[in-house]
Structure formats: structure tokens, C-alpha cells
Amino acid sequence: MHPTGVDRGLAVLADPTRARILRMIRDAETGRVLVGNLAETLGLAQPTVSHHMRALLDEGVVERERDGRRVWYSLSPNSSDRVLALLGDPAQPVEPDIARISDDLSARFRGILSRETVAHYVADSHRLLAEGSRSPHLASRTAAFSATRLEDLARSNERDGAERPEVLFVCVQNAGRxxxxxxxxxxxxxxxxxxxxxxxxxAGEVRAAIVNALDEIGVPIGGEFPKPLTDEAVKAADVVVTMGCGDACPIYPGRRYLDWELDDPVGRTPDQVRAIRDDIDRRVRALLGELISTASFVRLP
Amino acid sequence: MHPTGVDRGLAVLADPTRARILRMIRDAETGRVLVGNLAETLGLAQPTVSHHMRALLDEGVVERERDGRRVWYSLSPNSSDRVLALLGDPAQPVEPDIARISDDLSARFRGILSRETVAHYVADSHRLLAEGSRSPHLASRTAAFSATRLEDLARSNERDGAERPEVLFVCVQNAGRxxxxxxxxxxxxxxxxxxxxxxxxxAGEVRAAIVNALDEIGVPIGGEFPKPLTDEAVKAADVVVTMGCGDACPIYPGRRYLDWELDDPVGRTPDQVRAIRDDIDRRVRALLGELISTASFVRLP
Known part of the structure; x- marks a missing residue:
């Protein structure tokens, strides 16, 4: 993207009236609005609104669609991701449909865990994620967090059958180390x-500096997000590695506990983050070597 | 986030000089700069630069760190994610370290696939992702895409041992349906x-409208990204579901092919996207019912 293009796009969106217009379009149930609706809601003259729409149209931020004598405006698909990011959180965040998530995960764990157990973990996961720093996509994160916890629960119930070692890494924000x-x-x-x-x-998100430091060495972050420490994660783990989280971690017999002394990458320069990453990289390779030689199995990935 | 706060932040960043300053900080090897360096590189007087730094400091966009008589500026950790998104692509994208990715994935597939095979797939995956629309995080996506392809290759080699059915969904942009x-x-x-x-x-990214439509029903997108159709994905699949991609999909004997006629969600209103999502949801549930009853196994997730 050409820098000048970025700056012009920013300038066009910096106008507070345009930001309000874009929010109205974003929040419209059908995803599109008429100039007349905008003018009425914003308390502006139609020509004023039309002037702003022309600027947004020229920047490729909105699209126009004729419907007889009416002209609908919607966010342009090509720039909507960026516009939505710039506008910040939606006015009305989605309240997770706990019943639906419980139904879907009950189907996934049928024959392994009861509907009641699944529903309990979904409700509890929602509560835990909602009470921390504000999570975007709370509903889908609730489902992902619940599913991981339920897998750990199922693994603990069937510990004899567990053929793969489980490693739990715990730090303070679950966003860096x-x-x-x-x-x-x-x-x-x-x-x-x-x-x-x-x-x-x-924290609310894995930090961009961490995602970038991983990308530099070709390591994907996947769909990971910060989440709290829960009991069944520790119970299911064979090895628990703590990194600066003090005494927050409950202790269970039969698990191996490691404490890695590492600097917190928050607020560090890219070079300092790289040094922390490479320190972690060496420790992880040594740990994996031990795990694999202990298990000494070769398994289809 | 309060709307007014968003708009003020946007306005502060809309100034082209400030955008240049933030890019210089972002691109600095150590992640921080001195006012003197900024003034020299930008060809501005020190007081002018100091005035801009004060505005950025007041907005919480940058942080100041004293080092004797020098004052270093860096991006504030709390707003750096948003600032980096606003600035767009980095000036110098990371060139993937193909050798390192090949080494890491060779370790993962040791005993299953040769180093040469792994290196070939990593190089090929990099080429495929680089030639399409520009992928952010090309290095880590190269690793993730390669790993998936290598898993499929290993599965095809060991087809007798494959106990889980594999389903491949193919559409045009791999960003919606x-x-x-x-x-x-x-x-x-x-x-x-x-x-x-x-x-x-x-396409370059899974569309935000799709991520939001999934979040509404509590379904996580995970770390998914659009990627091209490759031979081993079709070979490893038991069921191939095509959705509007025409004849792009190669045909192999022994696979089941389904063609789902679905509207393309690109440029649709949120309500139209929801209708497409719910149509897909019904078809997926029916397909899963068939797969599970055919396999009739219960397996630890």
C-alpha cells in the first residue's frame, strides 16, 4: 500500500461526521442506508450528507447501489475490514448464545461428556472471559476456550489412554512469553x-509485537488468544512451565513443574523481544528433546 | 471505547508528518528514535518535531524514555497494535527464512517425510502464497500452509491407517463460503x-463480515487464512465440497464430490450473509451426520 494512500484514507475518515456516517452504515440491520435516513438521524441537510458521501465514495470506502429512485450506501467490501478496525468496537457487541454453543459442543463430545458438563463449562468459560479485559469476539472465544477445557477434562478422565504428553505454559498476561x-x-x-x-x-489480545517476532522466524500464532488459568488445564498437563506468574499456579502431585526466568517482552524494543524469543526457542527445543526421548514414539502428525 | 476518543485518535494520526514519524519509529531497528534523528531525516526543525511528539505523547500513542541527556521515543505498547494497523504494511516485509522453516518442519515430520520433501513443499508453499494477493505474515503462513500440506501427504501415504474422514471445502476466494x-x-x-x-x-484475508457472522453463532475462525487449491489436499480428502469454483478442482477416483450451490457473500448485507451462513450450517450438519454414521466410531477428541 502506498504511504500517501494510507494518509489520505486516514484524513478522509478523521472527519467526525464521516465517522458517524460510517458507524450508522455499520450498525444498520441490512448493512446499507439512504442519504435521507442519514440526514434525518444526524440532523444535517441532505446536500451536506451528499458531500460527505461523495468524499467517501471517491476514497473507495463506501459503495453506491441504485434501487429505482433511491440510492443505498454500504461499506465497500474491499475496505470494510480496515474501516471496521478504525471505527473500533461495535455499538452493540454480540451477547454469546450460550445454549447454541452448548448444543454444538455437546454434539462434539457426545458419548464422552454429558450435556450438563458441557453446558457448565461453556457458561463458566463465558464468565471468565467476560470478566477480564474486554475480549473481542467473545462468543467464538467462549466456544474455543470451552472446547479446549472439555478436551482437557476428557483427557484427565482417560489418563491411562493418554498417549501424547501435554505441556502448559503459564505467564501473567498470556499475551507474550x-x-x-x-x-x-x-x-x-x-x-x-x-x-x-x-x-x-x-490481556485482551496477543500483542502485535509478539505475532511479528514469531512471523520473523516463520512460526504461526494460529487462533490463539489470552485466557485465564483453569484447574483442568493444570490437571491435564504432564509438564507445567511458569514464567513470571508467581504463585498463581495450583500444584498437583505427579506433574513436572518448571520455572523459566524470562524478561517480560511488554514495552521492549523489537531487538529485546527477539532476544527473549530466542531464549524461549532454546528452552523449548531442549524440553521437546526430553519429551520425545522419554516417550520415544513416532506418530503420524 | 468512547466514539469521541476514537475520532480524536484518528485526527491526531491523520497528520501526514505524524504518520511519517510513526513509520520511522516502527521501522527503527531498535524500535525507538531520538528527536534529533527524526528532524534530520524528515528535514524539519527540532521544535516542529517536538511539537508533533508532544501531540502523540498526549494521545498515548508514543512513550518517552530518558537516557542521560537524550530522550528516546517508542510506540506505546497499549496503542501499538492499532497504530501498526493504521500505518498499513511495513516498509520492508519480512522475507521468509525458508531454510529455518524447513528445518523446523523436518524435525516435526522426522521418520515420516524426508528433509528434501519437506524443503520442497515449504519452497512451493511460499511461492504459491507470495504470487497471489499479498499475504500479511507471509513467513508464518508459509509454515502453516506447508505443515497442512505435509500432513495431507503423510495421510495419503498411509491411507490404510487413516481412521478419520477428511473433508475439503473449495470456493473461489477461500475467504467466505x-x-x-x-x-x-x-x-x-x-x-x-x-x-x-x-x-x-x-483472497488476502478471511473477510471481517465472515468472522463476525461466525462469531454471532459462537463459532471461532481460528488461525485460518485463504490459500490456493493444491493436489495433495484433493488426494487426501474423502469428500470434496465445491462451492462456485467451477472446474478448478481436479477429479480423482474414489473421492466423493459434492457441489453446493450457494450465493457468494462478498458485498452482501449482514442479513444476506447470515442467510448464507445458516444455509451452509444446515448442509454441514447433514454431511457430518452421514460421515459419523458411516464411520460409526466414538473417539476421544
Whole structure:
């Protein structure tokens, strides 16, 4: 993208009236609005609104669709991702449909876990994610977090049958160190090791600096997001690696506990983040070597 | 987030000089700069630069760090994600370290696939992703795409041992219909079904409207991204579901082919996207019912 293009796009959106117009389009149930509706709701003259629409149209931010004598405006598909990011959170965040998520996950775990157990974990996961820093996509994160917890629960119930070692990385925000370690271990181990992460005080998002530091070494972050430490994650783990989270982690017999002393990458320069990443990389490789030689199995990933 | 706050933040960043300053900080090897460096590079007087830094500091966009008589500026950790998104693509995108990715994935597939095979697939995946629309995080996507392809290759080699059915969803951009179908099937099936997607002409990103439509029903998109259709994905699949991609899909004997006639959600209103999503949801549930009753196994997810 050409820098000048970025700056012009920003300038066009910086106008507060245009931001209000774009929010109205975003929040419209059908995803499109008429100039007349905009003028009425915003308390502006139609020519004023038309002037703003022309500027947004010229920048490719909105699209126009004729319907007889009426002209509908909608967000342009090509720029809507960026516009939605710029506008920030939607006015009315989606309230998770706990019953639907419970139904879907009950279907997934049929024959393994009861509907009541699944529903309990879905409701509890929703509560945990909602009470921390505001999670975007709370509904789908509730489902993903619940599913991981239910898998751990099922694994603990069937511990004899567990053939793959499980490693849990715990740091404070679950947005830096634990995500670096987990992503590198997943890259190297694939399906041979079950990898989990948690934070004693989870942040809202994995930090962009961490995603970039991983991308530099070709390691994907996947769909990971910060989440709290829960009991069944520790119970299901064979190895628990703590990184600066103090005494937040409950202790169960039979698990191996490691404490890695690592600097917190928050607020560090890219070079400092790289040094922390490479330190974690060395530790993860050593840990994987031990896990694989202990298990000494070769398994289809 | 309060709307006024968003608009003020936008206005502060809309100034082209400030955007240039933020790009210089972002691109600095150490992640921080001195006012003197900025003034020299931008050809501006120091007081002018200091005035801009004050505005950025007041908005919480940058942070200041004293080092003797020098004052370093860096992006504030709390707003850096948003600032990096606003600035668009980095000036110098990371060139994937193909050798490192090949080493890491060779370790993952040791005993299953040769180093040469892994290196070939990594190089080929990089080429395929780089030639389409520009992928962000090309290095980590190269690794993720390669790993999926290598898993499919290993599965095809060991077809007798394959105990889980594999379903491949193919549409044009791999950014809408195929992602909706795959995410819903993963939610319902967990590990009981291997789910893959591809596009005959992949877009750069899964569209935000699709991610939101999935979030509304509590279905996570995970770390998915659009990617091209490749031979081993079709070979590894038991069922190939095409959705509007015409004749792009190669035909192999022994696979089941389904063609789902669905509207393309690109440019549709949120209500129209929901209708397409719910249509896909019904078809996916019916397909899963067939797959599970055919296989008739219960397996730990």
C-alpha cells in the first residue's frame, strides 16, 4: 500500500461526521442506508450528507447501489475490514448464545461428556472471559476456550489412554512469553505434543509485537488468544512451565513443574523481544528433546 | 471505547508528518528514535518535531524514555497494535527464512517425510502464497500452509491407517463460503473429522463480515487464512465440497464430490450473509451426520 494512500484514507475518515456516517452504515440491520435516513438521524441537510458521501465514495470506502429512485450506501467490501478496525468496537457487541454453543459442543463430545458438563463449562468459560479485559469476539472465544477445557477434562478422565504428553505454559498476561513458547513448540512438535497456555491476569489480545517476532522466524500464532488459568488445564498437563506468574499456579502431585526466568517482552524494543524469543526457542527445543526421548514414539502428525 | 476518543485518535494520526514519524519509529531497528534523528531525516526543525511528539505523547500513542541527556521515543505498547494497523504494511516485509522453516518442519515430520520433501513443499508453499494477493505474515503462513500440506501427504501415504474422514471445502476466494463451512464443521466435529479449505483464486484475508457472522453463532475462525487449491489436499480428502469454483478442482477416483450451490457473500448485507451462513450450517450438519454414521466410531477428541 502506498504511504500517501494510507494518509489520505486516514484524513478522509478523521472527519467526525464521516465517522458517524460510517458507524450508522455499520450498525444498520441490512448493512446499507439512504442519504435521507442519514440526514434525518444526524440532523444535517441532505446536500451536506451528499458531500460527505461523495468524499467517501471517491476514497473507495463506501459503495453506491441504485434501487429505482433511491440510492443505498454500504461499506465497500474491499475496505470494510480496515474501516471496521478504525471505527473500533461495535455499538452493540454480540451477547454469546450460550445454549447454541452448548448444543454444538455437546454434539462434539457426545458419548464422552454429558450435556450438563458441557453446558457448565461453556457458561463458566463465558464468565471468565467476560470478566477480564474486554475480549473481542467473545462468543467464538467462549466456544474455543470451552472446547479446549472439555478436551482437557476428557483427557484427565482417560489418563491411562493418554498417549501424547501435554505441556502448559503459564505467564501473567498470556499475551507474550507463554504464546511465544507455545507457538514454537507447536511448530516443532505438531500433533505429538498437546500444547496449552494460560495467564494469571490475561490481556485482551496477543500483542502485535509478539505475532511479528514469531512471523520473523516463520512460526504461526494460529487462533490463539489470552485466557485465564483453569484447574483442568493444570490437571491435564504432564509438564507445567511458569514464567513470571508467581504463585498463581495450583500444584498437583505427579506433574513436572518448571520455572523459566524470562524478561517480560511488554514495552521492549523489537531487538529485546527477539532476544527473549530466542531464549524461549532454546528452552523449548531442549524440553521437546526430553519429551520425545522419554516417550520415544513416532506418530503420524 | 468512547466514539469521541476514537475520532480524536484518528485526527491526531491523520497528520501526514505524524504518520511519517510513526513509520520511522516502527521501522527503527531498535524500535525507538531520538528527536534529533527524526528532524534530520524528515528535514524539519527540532521544535516542529517536538511539537508533533508532544501531540502523540498526549494521545498515548508514543512513550518517552530518558537516557542521560537524550530522550528516546517508542510506540506505546497499549496503542501499538492499532497504530501498526493504521500505518498499513511495513516498509520492508519480512522475507521468509525458508531454510529455518524447513528445518523446523523436518524435525516435526522426522521418520515420516524426508528433509528434501519437506524443503520442497515449504519452497512451493511460499511461492504459491507470495504470487497471489499479498499475504500479511507471509513467513508464518508459509509454515502453516506447508505443515497442512505435509500432513495431507503423510495421510495419503498411509491411507490404510487413516481412521478419520477428511473433508475439503473449495470456493473461489477461500475467504467466505469455504471458511464458513469449515469453521462450523470443526466446531461440531472436533478431532473426529479432518477439515481443509482452499480457493481457486484466494483472497488476502478471511473477510471481517465472515468472522463476525461466525462469531454471532459462537463459532471461532481460528488461525485460518485463504490459500490456493493444491493436489495433495484433493488426494487426501474423502469428500470434496465445491462451492462456485467451477472446474478448478481436479477429479480423482474414489473421492466423493459434492457441489453446493450457494450465493457468494462478498458485498452482501449482514442479513444476506447470515442467510448464507445458516444455509451452509444446515448442509454441514447433514454431511457430518452421514460421515459419523458411516464411520460409526466414538473417539476421544
Amino acid at each position: 507463554s504464546q511465544l513458547a507455545a507457538a514454537i513448540l507447536r511448530q516443532l512438535a505438531g500433533d505429538r505434543v498437546v500444547v496449552r497456555t494460560a495467564g494469571s491476569a490475561p | 469455504s471458511q464458513l463451512a469449515a469453521a462450523i464443521l470443526r466446531q461440531l466435529a472436533g478431532d473426529r473429522v479432518v477439515v481443509r479449505t482452499a480457493g481457486s483464486a484466494p
